[in-house]
Amino acid sequence: MNLTDIINQLNSIKASSAAFADTDPDSLKVLTPDIDALTSAIEMLTAMRDTKIETADELKDILDDYKKQALQLKILQRKFTKAARPAKKGDIWICPECGHKITPNHGHCHWCGKKLGGW
Numbered sequence: 001m002n003l004t005d006i007i008n009q010l011n012s013i014k015a016s017s018a019a020f021a022d023t024d025p026d027s028l029k030v031l032t033p034d035i036d037a038l039t040s041a042i043e044m045l046t047a048m049r050d051t052k053i054e055t056a057d058e059l060k061d062i063l064d065d066y067k068k069q070a071l072q073l074k075i076l077q078r079k080f081t082k083a084a085r086p087a088k089k090g091d092i093w094i095c096p097e098c099g100h101k102i103t104p105n106h107g108h109c110h111w112c113g114k115k116l117g118g119w
């Protein structure tokens with residue numbers, strides 16, 4: 001069963017539930033949360049289908065990749081935008097990120113790109 005089939009089936013269940021609730025006011029209270037859940041599920045599955053995601057495994061893979069890339073971006077932002085104070089060993093300045101010798105008063109390490117500050 002593909003996503004369109006599932007969405008169609010959920011829409012059918014939703015329509016049947018709504019029709020039944022219309023004819024039986026006592027069931028309205030019980031069926032309203034079901035209809036709301038179906039509406040939300042249909043919206044989510046439709047969004048998946050519209051973005052060409054066909055299976056739950058594919059969605060999990062994409063979300064896993066997204067989380068990994070978001071973490072990588074956070075690491076890169078910290079490295080390139082948040083300054084760290086270089087260390088000084090004798091007359092030599094050392095990058096706090098990679099440990100290479102660096103030129104005093106430069107904004108970034110020439111070796112690794114770490115933003116430098118607090119000279």
Ligand SMILES: [Zn+2]
Pocket residue numbers: 095096097098099100109110111112113114
């Ligand atoms: Zn460095």
